[in-house]
Amino acid sequence: MHAKVDTASLRRDYYQRLSTQAMKPLWEVLANLVPPLPATDAQAAIWRWEDALPFLRESGELITAQEAERRVLILENPGLPGQNTCTPTIYAGLQLILPGEVAPAHRHTQSALRFVVDGEGAYTAVNGERVTMHPGDFIITPKWTWHDHGNPGDQAVTWLDGLDIAVVRMLGAQFRENLHEATQGVQRPEGDAAARFGANMLPLDYQPHDGVTPIFCYPYHASRAALMQLHENAGSRVGEGGLHACHGIKLQYVNPASGGSPIPTIAAFLQVLPKGFAGAPYRSTDGMIYSVVEGEGRIEFDDHSFEFKPKDTFVVPSWMRHRLHASEQSVLFSFSDRPIHKALHLWRESVGESVS
């Protein structure tokens, strides 16, 4: 008994002295550093549109887009306080731009996606080309491309931003420049990139580079039409050619020139859940952020659940088992760090009840 107390206090004393040398004993933390299963501090969370909207409106009265540079409410994971991130790798935020405003041009090494949540008529300009935003449109700002946002329309426009900020921060690879002018010059008419790269065709001399997608808008009407066609073809059949037991009908967005993800670090998806759909349990190592476009339903975890409605955002952390239920036909947009997992051959998924 006495010897044990001695050992403990000897060790404590040793750890104390060791810490002055910037060293620590591995054996005290090994189980945390190398756990048997994914362990993340990130939590499942939902940001409901009806709760976010008054705060977005208020931000519009407190600061201009010009002054803020980007008027965004960060969706910070409650399990990662102070880290300004939604998952350990991916940042998310709701960005508001009011009629007549400009969010000035800059470029950075972080890649961004925009998913239009509410309103239309604003634009994002990427490398000299503008794209007008409509609800459900999925828009890319590749790394190191000049981009500014503007709203020449008459409605407030809000979109969900997703950026690989935490990845680039971890790598220490952050660079950023502001353009000397608020708005970059228009170099090509709207629709140029969509025509060149968005019709299953490519320019004759096109050379893929950097894994960066040459297309920067995936319009909702086209993505939705594809899903609805597949839904109609599938009927209520589950399995090959029909509904996926966990995901309903789900497609991934693609860089048309490479077949890879639209952003090197981020994969994005759109899915439809038929009315009454009750998904099988699912989990995967990538942490997923969802934006609800249409419908109503519920996401069930082992010990709690969230009801979701249009324009809500929710996050499902790595390896958290969940099921999707739809009380109305629902369309969900989602994005995650899956390409990083796949590049490192770390990606795993598990379908059904099995716990591995």
Ligand code: GTQ
């Ligand atoms: O629109 O460029 O939500 O640089 C965070 C950082 C948006 C943007 C964000 C950014 C942007």
